Amino acid sequence: MKVRMVIIGGFLGAGKTTLITRLARDLKDAGVNVGIIMNDQADTLVDTQYAQALGLNSCEVAGGCFCCRFPDLMGQAERLVESSRPQVVMAEPVGSCTDLLATVVAPLKAFYPERFQVAPLMVMVDAERAIQEGFDRQTLNGYLRRHQLEEAEVVILSKADLVGREDIERLKGTIAGINPRAITIVYSAVNSEGYGKVLDVVRSEEVSENGPKEIDYAVYAEAEAELGWYNGTLRADFGEGVDSHALGMAILGNISSQYPMEDIAHAKVMVTSLSNAMKMSCVRGRVTVDLARGSRVAKGPGRITVNARVVSDPGRLKGNVRAALEGALPGKRLEFEREDCFSPAPPKPFHRMT
Numbered sequence: 001m002k003v004r005m006v007i008i009g010g011f012l013g014a015g016k017t018t019l020i021t022r023l024a025r026d027l028k029d030a031g032v033n034v035g036i037i038m039n040d041q042a043d044t045l046v047d048t049q050y051a052q053a054l055g056l057n058s059c060e061v062a063g064g065c066f067c068c069r070f071p072d073l074m075g076q077a078e079r080l081v082e083s084s085r086p087q088v089v090m091a092e093p094v095g096s097c098t099d100l101l102a103t104v105v106a107p108l109k110a111f112y113p114e115r116f117q118v119a120p121l122m123v124m125v126d127a128e129r130a131i132q133e134g135f136d137r138q139t140l141n142g143y144l145r146r147h148q149l150e151e152a153e154v155v156i157l158s159k160a161d162l163v164g165r166e167d168i169e170r171l172k173g174t175i176a177g178i179n180p181r182a183i184t185i186v187y188s189a190v191n192s193e194g195y196g197k198v199l200d201v202v203r204s205e206e207v208s209e210n211g212p213k214e215i216d217y218a219v220y221a222e223a224e225a226e227l228g229w230y231n232g233t234l235r236a237d238f239g240e241g242v243d244s245h246a247l248g249m250a251i252l253g254n255i256s257s258q259y260p261m262e263d264i265a266h267a268k269v270m271v272t273s274l275s276n277a278m279k280m281s282c283v284r285g286r287v288t289v290d291l292a293r294g295s296r297v298a299k300g301p302g303r304i305t306v307n308a309r310v311v312s313d314p315g316r317l318k319g320n321v322r323a324a325l326e327g328a329l330p331g332k333r334l335e336f337e338r339e340d341c342f343s344p345a346p347p348k349p350f351h352r353m354t
């Protein structure tokens with residue numbers, strides 16, 4: 001039987017990991033075996049750690065997006081299939097990645113027609129960001145988000161709980177104007193609006209049918225390069241107990257105080273310890289907490305991982321994240337296991353089928 005491949009893309013911080021991990025847990029509870037593949041430009045990924053802390057079968061493609069590392073994506077998919085026989089594989093592309101119909105969906109359909117059934121490409125759109133920033137092609141970030149929206153087969157208009165009904169109706173009109181063929185599902189992770197409809201698409205036999213959309217790779221590269229990309233993991237000893245909520249707030253607060261709110265695409269902190277696992281996110285200045293395991297109190301030896309995608313020179317971002325960590329952990333020496341900071345290189349897809 002074919003494995004159903006479900007790709008859920010969308011801009012940084014739109015809610016992909018929150019949705020994918022919930023879908024995976026619900027499918028698992030319903031007896032459906034699910035594998036997850038996360039993706040990032042670097043390794044030490046908050047999202048993979050979060051999915052694993054939830055007990056989900058997950059792995060990652062690191063060091064480049066799915067389109068540039070298509071063989072790695074398929075290598076991970078084949079490994080998942082061989083090791084745990086999932087019926088569904090859910091894949092989360094990097095949030096600044098687009099042109100997935102040409103670079104991932106089309107090659108999957110062309111080279112693996114017997115192995116994988118590719119679901120319609122789902123793209124999450126953060127309703128709050130869409131209201132504040134629109135989809136203006138003239139801005140770099142707007143160019144990416146608009147292209148993601150143009151190629152979506154299903155649009156998941158997320159964070160509907162954060163905006164009013166009139167704004168939702170207006171956004172639906174804007175989305176239909178940009179992409180009249182797509183189905184739009186209004187969704188909220190907080191009150192579960194629209195969640196059942198997303199689950200229905202995942203469980204259905206519907207397949208991706210659309211062809212790729214035109215894109216200017218020079219603008220795409222420029223848009224990605226505008227972001228500083230920081231991934232770092234450090235060892236920590238939380239001793240008898242540290243409030244991981246307060247710690248995450250301090251780190252994220254220190255990072256975001258260095259930049260205008262709209263420049264924080266997504267900054268995330270993951271605290272893992274003997275007693276707990278907690279992810280905290282800051283998207284455009286809004287901080288949210290996702291507890292994966294235990295309580296807010298971290299105890300004993302553990303790790304702190306920071307992933308930050310910010311409109312910033314990477315050197316400046318690295319200095320700011322380090323200062324943020326030092327400020328949140330006064331008197332402690334920072335013991336990095338791994339640290340990377342750069343601007344994403346121009347995307348060079350392994351396949352591009354138009």
Ligand SMILES: Nc1nc2c(ncn2[C@@H]2O[C@H](COP(=O)(O)OP(=O)(O)OP(=O)(O)O)[C@@H](O)[C@H]2O)c(=O)[nH]1
Pocket residue numbers: 010011012013014015016017018019047094095158159160161162187188189190266280281283287288289290
């Ligand atoms: N209010 C609200 N918050 C949400 C919703 N969906 C996700 N969030 C929060 O938004 C934050 C970012 O969500 P993620 O799922 O990490 O976003 P992502 O798209 O995976 O982000 P990247 O992997 O960085 O691209 C998390 O802290 C979530 O709790 C929603 O529908 N409503």
Ligand SMILES: [Mg+2]
Pocket residue numbers: 016017018047092
């Ligand atoms: Mg994510």
